[in-house]
Structures are given as C-alpha cells and as structure tokens.
Amino acid sequence: xxxxxxxxxxxxxxxxxxxxxxxxxxxxxxxxxxxxxxxxxxxxxxxxxxxxxxxxxxxxxxxxxxxxxxxxxxxxxxxxxxxxxxxxxxxxxxxxxxxxxxxxxxxxxxxxxxxxxxxxxxxxxxxxxxxxxxxxxxxxxxxxxxxxxxxxxxxxxxxxxxxxxxxxxxxxxxxxxxxxxxxxxxxxxxxxxxxxxxxxxxxxxxxxxxxxxxxxxxxxxxxxxxxxxxxxxxxxxxxxxxxxxxxxxxxxxxxxxxxxxxxxxxxxxxxxxxxxxxxxxxxxxxxxxxxxxxxxxxxxxxxxxxxxxxxxxxxxxxxxxxxxxxxxxxxxxxxxxxxxxxxxxxxxxxxxxxxxxxxxxxxxxxxxxxxxxxxxxxxxxxxxxxxxxxxxxxxxxxxxxxxxxxxxxxxxxxxxxxxxxxxxxxxxxxxxxxxxxxxxxxxxxxxxxxxxxxxxxxxxxxxxxxxxxxxxxxxxxxxxxxxxxxxxxxxxxxxxxxxxxxxxxxxxxxxxxxxxxxxxxxxxxxxxxxxxxxxxxxxxxxxxxxxx
Numbered sequence: 001x002x003x004x005x006x007x008x009x010x011x012x013x014x015x016x017x018x019x020x021x022x023x024x025x026x027x028x029x030x031x032x033x034x035x036x037x038x039x040x041x042x043x044x045x046x047x048x049x050x051x052x053x054x055x056x057x058x059x060x061x062x063x064x065x066x067x068x069x070x071x072x073x074x075x076x077x078x079x080x081x082x083x084x085x086x087x088x089x090x091x092x093x094x095x096x097x098x099x100x101x102x103x104x105x106x107x108x109x110x111x112x113x114x115x116x117x118x119x120x121x122x123x124x125x126x127x128x129x130x131x132x133x134x135x136x137x138x139x140x141x142x143x144x145x146x147x148x149x150x151x152x153x154x155x156x157x158x159x160x161x162x163x164x165x166x167x168x169x170x171x172x173x174x175x176x177x178x179x180x181x182x183x184x185x186x187x188x189x190x191x192x193x194x195x196x197x198x199x200x201x202x203x204x205x206x207x208x209x210x211x212x213x214x215x216x217x218x219x220x221x222x223x224x225x226x227x228x229x230x231x232x233x234x235x236x237x238x239x240x241x242x243x244x245x246x247x248x249x250x251x252x253x254x255x256x257x258x259x260x261x262x263x264x265x266x267x268x269x270x271x272x273x274x275x276x277x278x279x280x281x282x283x284x285x286x287x288x289x290x291x292x293x294x295x296x297x298x299x300x301x302x303x304x305x306x307x308x309x310x311x312x313x314x315x316x317x318x319x320x321x322x323x324x325x326x327x328x329x330x331x332x333x334x335x336x337x338x339x340x341x342x343x344x345x346x347x348x349x350x351x352x353x354x355x356x357x358x359x360x361x362x363x364x365x366x367x368x369x370x371x372x373x374x375x376x377x378x379x380x381x382x383x384x385x386x387x388x389x390x391x392x393x394x395x396x397x398x399x400x401x402x403x404x405x406x407x408x409x410x411x412x413x414x415x416x417x418x419x420x421x422x423x424x425x426x427x428x429x430x431x432x433x434x435x436x437x438x439x440x441x442x443x444x445x446x447x448x449x450x451x452x453x454x455x456x457x458x459x460x461x462x463x464x465x466x467x468x469x470x471x472x473x474x475x476x477x478x479x480x481x482x483x484x485x486x487x488x489x490x491x492x493x494x495x496x497x498x499x500x501x502x503x504x505x506x507x508x509x510x511x512x513x514x515x516x517x518x519x520x521x522x523x524x525x526x527x528x529x530x531x532x533x534x535x536x537x538x539x540x541x542x543x544x545x546x547x548x
Contacts, residue, residue, distance in 0.1 A: 015121040019045050020110050024126055024531070027103065028182075028524050030174035032428065035523055039099065042106050051105050060108060063489035064101045068094060070477045070484070074409040085436040086411070089421045093410040096417065096521050103527050111534035116542065119535050120193070126528075127186045127202060130171040134179060134205045137168045151210070151253035162255050165210025172524055177462065180211035181513050181525045184218040187241065188509060189532055191222075192502035196237055203241050207248045210256060213462045215245060217512040225505050358424060359454040369443045373450035385448045385464035386515070389414070392444040393475045407478035412438040414445045414466060414475040416521035422446070445471075462516050469514035493533050499540035503533045 019042070026038035052059025071093065080086050111119065138150070141160060147153045150160040160167070170179035186202030206215065222238050230238070249256055285301050286308065363373045372388075393414065397404045411417040420427040421436040426449070437446070445466040452464040473481035493500070493507055500507070510529045513519065519526050 015118055016125050017110070017114055017118055017122045020106075020114075021122050021125055023106070024122075024528075025129065025171060027527060028172045028174075030172055030178075030524075032523075035099070039102055039106075043102070046106065046109060048105070048109060051101065058492070060101070060104055061489045061492040063484055063492070064097060064104070066484045066488055067477060067481060068097050070406050070480055071097075071410040074406050074477075077406075078409060080409055080412075083436070085434050086438075088431075088434040089411045089417060089436045092420075093415070093417045096523070099523060100520060100526070103523070104530050107527060107531045108534060111531065111538045116535075116539040119538065123189070123531065123535065124195070124198060126171075127182075127190075127198060130179070130182055130186075131201045131205050134168050134170045134183075134208055137170070138164075138208055141167060149252060152255070162253075164253075165208065168205070168208045168210070170205065170209075174522075174524060176209045177211050177214060177516065178522070178524055180206055180209035180214040182528060183209060184214050184509065185506060185525070185528060185532060187218060188221070188506045189502055191234055191237060192505070194233070199237060199241075200244075203244055207244060207252075210253060211462075212256065213516060214513070217509060219245070221505050221509045221512070224508070355425065356454055359450055362424060363450055363454060366442065369439065370447045370450060371443070372447045373454060375451070382459075385452050385466055386462075386468065388448050389445055389466035389468070389471055392448070393471055396440065396444060396475070397478070403478060405478045406480050407474065407476045408438070408440055410476055411436070411441075412476060413440050414468070414471045416467075416518040418445070419449075445475075465517075467517040469517075469519055472518055472520075493537075496537045496541075499537045500533070501536055501540060503536035506532055506536075 023038050023042040026041070027035050029035060029038075053062060053065055055062075071090070075081055075090055080090065114122075141150045141164065142148060145153050145155065145160065147155075150164045152161070153164075154161050165180075166176045168176050168179055170182060172178050172182070183202045183206035187199060187206060190196070190199040190202060206218070219242065222241070226235055226238050285297060286304050290298055290301075363370055367374050396408070396413070400408075407413070411421060416427045418438065418441045420430050421434075423430045423432050423435045448464075448466045452459045452461075469485075470482070473485055477484070490507070490511070493503065497504065506529065510525075513525070
C-alpha cells in the first residue's frame, strides 16, 4: 500500500511543470516586487520575446497594445505631458500594461509547448496548493480563538465573525475576493473536467472566503450551464455545490444571511435598518456599569437589584414548602462565569482605524470637491456605489464630448493607478513626493469611495466600491477602449469557441467578475483565467480538426 502511494506521488511530481508552477505561484502574489521577480525568473529560464502581434490571426490579444496606443494618444492630444507628476503616474500605468503582455506571452508559450496532461496537472497542483494555504488560514484562526466556528465567534470585538472570510487569502495573500475568484474558477474548471474531488475542494475554499457577490455570480453561471449544456453527472454536482452553499449560509455563517437581508431591504425597499454586524439585544440595567448611568438610572438599578433578590428569596421559600424532592448528589456542575455577550469585547469597535482616519483627514482637506463624502450619514435608501460610479462616468462623458471616443486618460478617472497615485494607501504604496490626483477622479470615483469607506464597516462592500474594469475602460479609454476590449480581448477567445468546453462558462464568469475590481491592474486572476482558457483551446485543438 505504501509503495503504491509512493509510486503515485512520483508520477504526480514528474507530471508537473515545476518552473511554470513556481512562476504562477509567485506572479499571483499580492506584492508587485514578487511579480516582477517571477517575470525575471521565467524570462531567464525561457528568454522568448516573439509576441506575434498581427492585425490578422494575432498570436496574442491585440487589446493590450491597443490600450497602450489609446493611452499615448490621450497623453499627447490633451497635453498631459506638461505635468511632471502625471508623467510619473502615466509611465507607471504603461509598465502595468507591459507586464500584462509579458505575462500572457509566457502563458501562451506554456500552453502551446506543454503536453495537455502535464498542463492540467500543473494547473491542478496550483489549486491544491491554494486550497492547502486557505485551509491553513482557517485553522490558524480556530487555534487563535479556541472556537471551532469563527464565523459565529463574536469575541475580540468581532474581529472575525462576519469578517472571517476576509482572512482566507490563499496563496496570493491578496484580498479574499481574489481567493474567492480563484476558487470559483476552479469550481468551473474541475466541474467540466469531471474532477469532482477537486471540485469539492475548490467549493470549500470558496465558501470559506465568504464572498456573497462571487457566490452569486458563480451560481448564476452554473444555472445557465445547468439549463443549456451539462451532463446528468454535472447537474448532480451543481446541486451538491448549491446544497453546500445553503448549509454554509444557514448553519456555519447565519449572520451572513442577516447582513444580505439588511442590505437588500435598505437598497430596494428603503427600510430604516441598522448596519451593526449583529442585532443588539436589550441589556438589563443591572448589567450596566454605574459610570454610564444617570443618577435616576442608578436608583432604578438599586431597585432592580432589590426586586431580583426578593424574587430569589420568595422562590426559595416556595420550593422549600411545596417541592420536597431530595437534590441528587454528585451531579452539580461547577463552571467559571463567562463574560456576557453584551459586554464591549463582543461588540464591533466603534472607533475608527488608521486607514479610516487617513480618509477622514483627506475629506476634511478637500470639502469643496467631495460632494458625497462630506454629507452626513443618512437613513434614506442607499444607492450602491457601483451604480453611482457608472452614472458619474456617463454624465462625465456627456459633459465632455471630446473625451467620449478615447476617454479621460490613464489614471485620470477610474483605475487602480488613480487610487495608487493618491498615496492614501488604498492600492499599495506610492512616492509621496510624486502624488497625483486628477480633479475628475477626485470629484467622481474617489468621492464615491470616500463616501462609503470612511464610514461604518457595514458600508464596506464590493457593491459600494467604484472599482470595475468596464468603468475603467469607458472612463479612461472611452468608447474605443470598450470596443477594443469586446473585439480584441473577448473576441480573441470567442473566435476559438469550437475548442472551448469549460472555457465558455469561465469566460462568462470572468466577464461578470470584471464588474468588481480593476483586475487587469491587479495582475492576478486575469493571468490565471487566460491560462485556463488557452489550456482549454490547446487541448481541444489536438482532439478536433481545425477548420481550413
């Protein structure tokens, strides 16, 4: 038995492209310096720069060089080059797009020159490692708090509780939504490749990350696949995944359902609901410290103590007269008293952290440009930040017709670069001496972000963040950017639809995910998605004859 396991392990190790697995693990790391090291390493191992860009039958998507051309056109036409600070931001943005090209070139090389079996084993190894790290994340939390279910643990000022998923970062060590997207991509990949063990593992990781938005997008895609094209076995596994989600929401993280219900009622029905992470129960006056009570309340507390003592005395007298059963011996269980759940450490912190303090200070410095962020908190219906952001983009272009075609320019309206250049720490570090904030960005998408993320934690949600690939393309690259994306990026993969199996639902899922962040600039899940899509095309091209 032991020898058989050893033989299988050796076969698995030999069936993996280790240099490329290391590159994938390093490149998806959240740190930019690690990504750059991964690129240097892979180009040292495989020094190939034949990108093969062509107007017809281009080897790589023309979207990447096209978006750089639009950025340069804006830089010249609108004379942004006169600003030294903007030039720093502009060339930083160009570097991000060039990294995208360098990465997809290596992905394409790996897919084209690797046997399908080794290709898929390497991909599977990546998902296994990510799952192991994710399980390690949750295990460390359990050991730290001493509770088996951190999703219901309210201690330590509710550090975990509803926020537990934020700590399940996986192998990228990035925000948890990145891990959720990786796991959801694995669910689609292994479902249609009929690897159901890995499917369930990826589903567990997805549940641990607890991203409601990604869950909704994934199951929307799976429902379409269930209806349009899937086998009976695949349909059964989709149902299993749905049951896993329901069990997790009902049994493991019930407060997540409560939060979703509150957000839905607030946004749709305009109900005046509290955004505390957990409903606050009424605290008896006897449990309140004297320091927070008025003189009248202190008298009421004394009276309540008297009534409680009298009640206990009367109950004891009644039991002595009417209940003569002897008390069983040896069955009394002695326990140390536990802290009341109504004490401060079981409630969310009401103070602001360092990040929020920095945002609040920034708002105070720019009151004239921040119409939304300077308004007091309201109990009226909350319009999601994403909706507000898209409206802002449309209104901006309508008010500036000359920017409709090519947009406002890279880093000027809606992008990770725009956030990064503020040096507010929202998208990584940036040299303070070269800080750049476009007024168009300041009075629009930055205003939206500050309006939600400088306030209570209940407002810190993906749906309130202005981050979106589509908003970025429309706002900074105009109609030309959106058309270029549709024709030269999505079209690049759809042109090979005959060779896409899991690739079609995966492409639809990634298209939905692009609403949630500036994913091209994140340099993470886009590379993984491109690998999965190109691997699908590569494998099926070897099985099906190509059309002449």
